[in-house]
Amino acid sequence: MSGVSMSKVDGDAVPAAEGLVVLSDVNKHFGALHVLQDIDLTIARGEVVVVIGPSGSGKSTLCRTINRLESIDSGSITIDGKPLPSEGKELARLRSDVGMVFQSFNLFAHKTVLENVVLGQVKVRKKDKDEAEQRARELLDRVGVGSQCDKYPAQLSGGQQQRVAIARALAMEPKVILFDEPTSALDPEMINEVLEVMQQLARDGMTMVVVTHEMGFARSAANRVVFMADGRIVEEATPDEFFSNPRSDRAKDFLSKILHH
Numbered sequence: 001m002s003g004v005s006m007s008k009v010d011g012d013a014v015p016a017a018e019g020l021v022v023l024s025d026v027n028k029h030f031g032a033l034h035v036l037q038d039i040d041l042t043i044a045r046g047e048v049v050v051v052i053g054p055s056g057s058g059k060s061t062l063c064r065t066i067n068r069l070e071s072i073d074s075g076s077i078t079i080d081g082k083p084l085p086s087e088g089k090e091l092a093r094l095r096s097d098v099g100m101v102f103q104s105f106n107l108f109a110h111k112t113v114l115e116n117v118v119l120g121q122v123k124v125r126k127k128d129k130d131e132a133e134q135r136a137r138e139l140l141d142r143v144g145v146g147s148q149c150d151k152y153p154a155q156l157s158g159g160q161q162q163r164v165a166i167a168r169a170l171a172m173e174p175k176v177i178l179f180d181e182p183t184s185a186l187d188p189e190m191i192n193e194v195l196e197v198m199q200q201l202a203r204d205g206m207t208m209v210v211v212t213h214e215m216g217f218a219r220s221a222a223n224r225v226v227f228m229a230d231g232r233i234v235e236e237a238t239p240d241e242f243f244s245n246p247r248s249d250r251a252k253d254f255l256s257k258i259l260h261h
Contacts, residue, residue, distance in 0.1 A: 019042040019043065019044060019078075020043055020044060020045040020047075020079065020080055020175060020176060020207055021041075021042070021043040021066060021077070021078070021079055021176055021207075021209070022041075022042050022043075022076075022077070022078045023039050023040060023041045023042075023062075023065070023066070023075065023076075023077050024040055024075055024076045024077075024078075025038055025039070025040060025074065025075040025076070026038075026039040026040075026062075026065065026072050026074070026075035026076070026077060027039075027072065027073050027074045027075055028058075028061060028065060028070065028071075028072050028073055029073055034231055035058045035061045035231050036058050036061055036062060036065070036072070036231050037058075037230075037231040037232045038075075038232070039062065039075070039232075039233060040233070041062075041226065041233060043176070043207065043209060044207075045175075045207055046205045046206075046207055047207060047208075047223045047224065048202045048206075048207075048208045048210065048221055048222050048223050048224075049208070049209050049210070049222065049223065049224050049225075049226055050210045050211075050212060050217065050218040050221070050222040050224070050225050050226070050239075051063065051209065051210065051211045051212075051226045051228060052211075052212065052213070052215070052218060052225060052226070052227055052228070052254075053227055053228035053229050053234075053254065054229060054254055057228040057229045057230060057231065058228055058230075058231040058232075059211040059228050060180050060181065060211055062211075062228070063178050063179075063180045063209060063211045064178075064180065065077060066079075066098060066176075066178055066209065067084075067094065067095050067098040067100055067178060068084050068085075068086075068091060068094070068095075069100070071086075079094060079097060079098060079175065079176070080097070080175055092124060093124075096120065096124045096125060096172045096174065097172075097174055097175045097176075098174055098175065098176055098177075098178060099169030099170065099172055099174035099176070099177035099178065100169065100177070100178045100180070101162070101165050101166055101169055101177060101178070101179045101180070101182045102165070102180055102182070103180055103181045103182065103184050103185050104185055105153065105158070105161040105162055105164075105165045105185075106165065107153040107161055107164060107165060107168070108153075109152065109153055109154060110152075111152070112149065112150055112151065112152055113140065113145065113148050113149050113150070113151055113152070113153070113156070113164050114133065114136055114137070114140070114149040114150065116153070116164060116168055117136035117139060117140060117164065117167050117168045117171050118132045118133055118136045118171075120168065120171060120172050121135060121136070121171050121172065124172065125172060125173070132171075135171055136149075136167070136171055137149065139167040139170050139171055140164065140167050142167070142170075143163040143164070143166055143167045143170075143197045144163060144193070144197070145160050145163050145164055145167070148160060148164070157190060158185060158186045158187060158190050159186055159187075159189075159190030159191070159193045159194055162182055162183070162186065162190075162194045163193065163194060163197055165182075166182075166194075166197055166198070166201075170201075175207060176206075176207040176208070176209065177201070177206060177207070177208050177209075178208075178209045178210075179198065179208065179209070179210040179211065179212065180211050181211050181212060181213070182194060182198070182210075182212070183195065183212065183214060184212075184213065191214070195214060195216075195217050198210070198217065198221065199217070199220065199221050202221040210222070213258075215243070215258065215259065218239055218243075219239045219243060220239075222238075222239050223238070224236055224237070224238060224239075225237060225238070225239050225242040225243075227242065227246070227248070227250075227251045227254070229250045229251075229254070234248050234250050234251060235247050235248050235251055243255065243259075
């Protein structure tokens with residue numbers, strides 16, 4: 001298994017590996033709701049971890065805590081050995097190291113596709129504008145929307161917008177990219193074009209944390225599947241192990257509903 005976890009699953013210790021992203025005893029509440037409960041998870045450099053589970057299990061919250069879009073109540077999160085900063089310039093710098101691709105694209109509607117991908121490079125990475133434009137064009141070509149540079153987001157399909165969002169994340173040269181249900185807002189025929197780009201990123205060695213309902217992607221691209229329910233990590237395993245022989249009743253029940261409906 002590529003990149004092994006140090007997380008504790010049902011009391012079992014899992015062998016350690018170099019951790020690029022390390023969550024240790026993380027807890028998060030929304031009011032009385034305990035949405036993340038004692039989360040221990042280590043993601044190794046170059047590893048693709050797919051987080052799955054029923055709605056309301058804490059998957060997206062987990063993803064959003066890694067770049068501090070959501071704060072945590074207790075525990076710790078480190079990126080490349082450094083704890084998450086709470087605010088200010090250090091937090092902005094962290095967010096440039098931790099790319100994020102959202103369900104709803106989050107592109108700037110009043111800027112062209114090219115401008116969307118250039119902006120962060122110039123503002124945060126302090127790149128020269130010409131250099132940033134060249135890099136943006138290369139990345140837009142890489143994700144298959146190079147011909148759309150001068151259009152505005154509203155002129156693109158959902159699948160094209162999401163591929164622009166991926167290019168924008170890549171432009172910051174992040175250490176890890178978080179994907180929070182990146183295909184759930186897309187029409188079915190557009191899902192594959194986005195998943196293909198993500199598959200290629202996985203093959204290229206990008207460290208990725210992917211919250212998704214796309215089990216085919218989990219099977220083919222993940223090094224590890226993390227299954228969550230009720231705010232906890234219930235089990236984690238390689239895709240082959242998880243899909244062919246889930247250990248927990250909760251995971252068996254979940255898979256029976258989504259794989260045989």
